[in-house]
Amino acid sequence: MAPTSVETEEVYDYIICGGGTSGCVLAGRLAEDPNATILVLEAGPDSADLENVHMAGGWTKNFDAETDWNITTAPMKSLGDRSVKVSRGRLLGGSSGVNGTLCVRGTKQDYDDWEMEEWTGEKMFGYMAKAETFHPKPWFKEDPNVHGTSGPLHTEPHDLAPISELVKESMIDAGLPYIPDMFSTGEVPQGCGDVVRTVHQGIRSTAADFIIKGCRRDNTTIKTEMTVDRVLLEREDGELVARGVRVVEKRGRVVEFRARKEVVLSAGAYCSPAILMRSGIGPKDELGKQAIECQVDLPGVGKNLMDHVLCFIFYEVSKPHLTNDYLVYHDNAIASTYQLYQEKKSGILSTFPFGIFGYARLDERLADAPLWRDAPRGPGRDPMGLTPSQPNIEFWNTELYGGPKQFTDFPIDHKHAFALCTLMFNQHSRGSVALKSKDPLENPVVDHNYLDNPLDMLVLTEACRFANEIVVKGKGTRDVVKGSWPEHLAHHTHATREEWEPYVREHATTCYHASGTCAMGTPENKNAVLDTRLRVKGVRNLRVVDMSVVPKVNNGHTQMVAYGIGEGAAEIIKADAKAGKV
Incomplete structure (x- = not known):
């Protein structure tokens, strides 16, 4: 992209590039210093x-738009050349305004595995609690020690539909005991x-709440x-x-903003x-392909792309x-359901239609698999690199x-269906993000490389078999499931892993948990893009x-x-500023 003219506008202390989840939180916390000026730039x-942001049940309307x-x-290739x-x-507010509203924090060991003093499990759980104001319900037995009470993010438990109560009973029957607040404690x-949700009184709470509503401050500019x-x-x-950023407005004007202290990418x-990469920071050979002069050769930029791979298995009831389903798909039910939301902020559109959740280890189920048995493993770790305190998979309906x-395949003909979803943790496969061109309005090339590692395929396949057993x-x-929806392998109770694998390959999809492409690391980690205080190496x-x-x-x-x-990040940046390390 070659702009004909560039206009220089205001100067701020901090420029935050991206008004998504982390960016809004950071902006809100930095703005607590009345002497700091903050600019938030959102594409x-x-x-x-936007009604379909605040009405959690309208989430799919935000996509393809x-x-x-x-x-x-x-x-x-690992998915049969599927995209x-x-x-x-x-x-x-970013993806906090379109996601599944779920507050599943993982385990403290997950963050201890980063091996960084600034980001231990204890600190991360504290940061997550700081963001939250939890609202209890009489039926829910929360652990008060792990929930926040003063953050801008408002959360509450989700009232289960009847099918979720039945799935919970089946999970317990399969050896997954009911522990009400386990996804908050991570224990x-x-x-x-x-699972606690980022919804309160029928309205989705998003990261934008850190810089708008009651948290709006005069020292914060939002563009x-x-x-x-x-x-x-x-x-x-x-x-x-870094002295500022170049920005393209919607109408095409190119503008530059200057930063007195720091530029923060939160995109x-x-x-x-x-x-x-467009700034000349990244793998030198890849920048050369786009005729971008390399300022800092950082081979890890755009590498190490991770996600959680997910499979939906549907059943007719x-x-x-x-x-x-009868509240959404049957006859003209959606009209009265929508009216109920408009008038009372209640009903199915006031929440996200996921029910009960489960964690599971797969050690015993995979003990007979040669690939699992013979795979290398570290001390106290399984072949996926997890300790016994960390789950291999997650289920939810x-x-x-x-x-x-x-x-x-919506059940508009008065049928009823649900899915049991299966999510794999700690995948070995890694993907990448690369530039398609220098044009900032053109999306990058994303390759998640899902299930490329054979161990990933083994674990997800066995997890799907387990999920099917739970339901059937x-x-x-077991007495209410009529068959699979639509017809596929799900109704078979004795299918082998080999029989399940084609289904997994065909139906595996994203859980929208993209991460890792500008990874932190210690000085000896040549692929790290940032140091442990989130600073870009060489800049x-x-x-x-x-x-x-x-x-x-x-x-x-x-x-979370x-x-x-x-x-x-806000605590680190404030501490560095106080110490004169800006």
């Missing part, structure tokens, strides 16, 4: 008037429980529909220093590495009103037919603060991790 629109980055992966849509929120690798092209670098005394695992937008054999669900006054910084993705969902990274 998407303001979210204040201006509120979605609309990124699709390159064809992946997968990897939607991300492109709006103020149990095998069990089932309720939406502004796409960051690159960081403005200057050389001072032989050292590269996510796909876009933060792209901004670095023989009894009415166990699932919530949908409370009606639904999921990613490719699932379109479990005492809560002063430039940091990255989002899920791209994690060296290894947690064994849970990433929403993104909040925790924002909270932790």
Whole structure:
């Protein structure tokens, strides 16, 4: 992209490039210093008037629209050359405004495995709690020691649909005991429980709440529909220093903003590495292909891409009103359901249609698999690199037919269906993000390389077999499951791993937990992009603060991790400023 003219505008202390989850948290916390000035640049629109953001049940309407980055992966050989849509929120609040509202924190060991003093499990759980104000319900037995009470993020438990109560009974029957708040405490690798949601009184709470509503401050400037092209670098005394950013407005005008203290990239695992590469920071050979002069040769930029691979297994239910399909798909039910939400902020559209959740270890189930048995493992670790305190997989059920937008076999003919979802942790396969061109308005090339490692395929295949057994054999669900939806392998109770593998390869999809492409690391780690305080190697006054910084993705969902990274980054940046290390 070659702009004909560039206009220079205001100067701020901190420029945060990306108004997503971590970026909004960071902006809100830095703004607590009344003497600091903060600029938040967001590529998407303001979210204040976007009904399908605040109404959690409208989540799919945010995709394939201006509120979605609309990124699709390159064809992946490991999935039979399939491409997968990897939607991300492109709006103020980022993916916190379009995700599943789930607060699954993982285990403390997940963060201890990073081996960084600034990011221990104890500190990360503290950061996640700091972001939260938890609202209890009479039926839910929460652990008060792990929940926050004063953060801008409002959370509460989810009331289960009847099908979820039955799935819970089947999970317990399969050896996953019920422990209500296990996904907040992170202390149990095998069990089932309720997951707290980022919804309160029928309205989704997002990261934008850190800089709007009651947290809006005069020292914070928010500019939406502004796409960051690159960081403005200057050389001072032989050292590269970040002095601002170049931005493209929606109408095409190119603007530069200047930073007195720091530039912070918070554009996510796909876009933060792209901004670095357009700025001349990244793998030298790849930058050369785009005719970009290399300022800092950092081979790890755009590498180490991780996600949690997910499979939906659908079942038809023989009894009415166990699932919530009748409230959405049957006849004209959606009209009254929508009216209920508009009038009372209640009903199925006021929440996200996921039910009960479970964690499981697979040691015993995989003991007879030669690949598992003979795989190398570290001391006290399984072949996936996990300790006995960390789960291999996660299960949860949908409370009606639904999921990613490719699932379109809606039960409009008065049928009822749900899915049991299977998520794999700590995958070995790694993907990449690369530039397609220098144009900041063109999405990067994303290759997740899902299930490329044979151990990943083995674990996810066995996990799907386990999920199917829970539903088909479990005492809560076995008498109400009529068959699979639509027809596939799910109704077979004795299928081998080899028989399940083609299904897994065909149906594996993203859980929207992209991470790791600007990973932190110690000085001896040549592939690390950042130091342990989130500073870009070789450049002063430039940091990255989002899920791209994690060296290894947690064994849970990433929403609360993104909040925790924002909270932790704010403390680090404040401490460095106080110590004169800016």
